[in-house]
Amino acid sequence: MERDENVFLMGEEVGHYDGAYKVSEGMLAKFGPKRVVDTPITESGFTGIGVGAAVVGLRPIIEFMTWNFSAVAFDQILNNAAKMRQMSGGQFNCPMVLRGPNASARQVGSQHSHAMEHFYATVPGLKVVAPAFVDDAYGLMLSAIRDNNPVLVMESETLYSLKGELPENADAVPLGVARIARKGKDCTIVAYSRMTHVALDAAKQLEKEGIDVEIVDLRSLRPLDEDTIIASVRKTHRAVVVHEGWPYGGVGAEISDRIQRLAFDDLDAPVLRVTTLDVPMPYNAKLEQYCMPQADRVVDTVKRTLGKA
Structure with a gap:
């Protein structure tokens, strides 16, 4: 301004x-x-x-x-x-x-x-x-x-309460460019917004079990950086998409479709999703937490792609 x-x-x-x-x-x-x-x-x-x-x-x-x-x-x-x-x-x-x-x-x-x-x-x-x-x-x-x-x-x-370093020379971030929030080799987790932090928490738990995941933070949903997603999947051969929306017709469904079409020959397991449950969000605190994607659900889903669930 x-x-x-x-x-x-x-x-x-x-x-x-x-x-x-x-x-x-x-x-x-x-x-x-x-x-x-x-x-x-x-x-x-x-x-x-x-x-x-x-x-x-x-x-x-x-x-x-x-x-x-x-x-x-x-x-x-x-x-x-x-x-x-x-x-x-x-x-x-x-x-x-x-x-x-x-x-x-x-x-x-x-x-x-x-x-x-x-x-x-x-x-x-x-x-x-x-x-x-x-x-x-x-x-x-x-x-x-x-x-x-x-x-x-x-x-x-x-x-909104998240704190971080902002360099003095910080500039615009191009639209349509994802970032690799964590490098890994065993499975790609695609996430955005708060779910990126849920994925990072899951990665810490998985690391203790010898599982090394890569996390793609989309940043931009449209335009979508499918090149970064596909490059990561071709490296890890597995993918889990984590998003906070409902499962039916959500962003995760679109991303899963693109991975299946563009990296089908590179996949060693089906693309899986972790989403909010397919219900209106409850007010009760425990039910609310149960409905939302949590790190333990991400951990379990990654293990399923690796045949370790």
């Missing part, structure tokens, strides 16, 4: 309250009410304003208090933002960022615990990213703001 005066932030409680999760703390005082705009509880309305602002040359950042509420603005995202360039014959771009916390948190109930990324990752015209680390949260946001297409940044509420 310091670099480009066309960038502004809009959403519920982003200004005077410093954001529901304090992400925009101090920004109202620094940039003023014309660039840090508090809105009513009207997701469809302020998302539509963002689309209009983007079309005329501004670069809005639209914050949803939770991606669950983006369903109210689905028409604006699907039919206006995503299709603007195509429907205008290339006359208009829609350079906007839509961001906020996604998926489950801690006992916020089934209506606030949806993992929404797979709904949007299916849509041509949208780009979808899901950072797991501090440097990626920064770098992907820079790329999202500078992109001339609508970019959806799926954050995790459970990672």
Whole structure:
């Protein structure tokens, strides 16, 4: 926002309250009410304003208090933002960022615990990213703001307290480029956002049993870095996909399909998935934890691919 005066932030409680999760703390005082705009509880309305602002040359950042509420603005995202360039014959771009916390948190109930990324990752015209680390949260946001297409940044509420080193020369992270979060040789685990940390926890447990896994942190869901995924699978000959969405038609299903098609001859075992269970998220804390992917489930699934379960 310091670099480009066309960038502004809009959403519920982003200004005077410093954001529901304090992400925009101090920004109202620094940039003023014309660039840090508090809105009513009207997701469809302020998302539509963002689309209009983007079309005329501004670069809005639209914050949803939770991606669950983006369903109210689905028409604006699907039919206006995503299709603007195509429907205008290339006359208009829609350079906007839509961001906020996604998926489950801690006992916020089934209506606030949806993992929404797979709904949007299916849509041509949208780009979808899901950072797991501090440097990626920064770098992907820079790329999202500078992109001339609508970019959806799926954050995790459970990672807002995560701390890490951000180099002084930190720069944009290209969209569509995965990172190897851990090198290994026995099995590839593909994950993103909070599930990357679950995978890393599982890797520590597996290491004690002599199993060395490689973890691909996707960072970007659309565009998808299938080259990095396939290169890892061709090295390890096994794959487990971990994601927080439901199993039916989710991101993991798409990735599993690509691995089966593009690396079939390299696989020594079927591609397996670890997902949230196929039920609405319970409020009860123990049931909630049971439904979500946990490190022990990842450990067991990796062992199955190795014939050690």
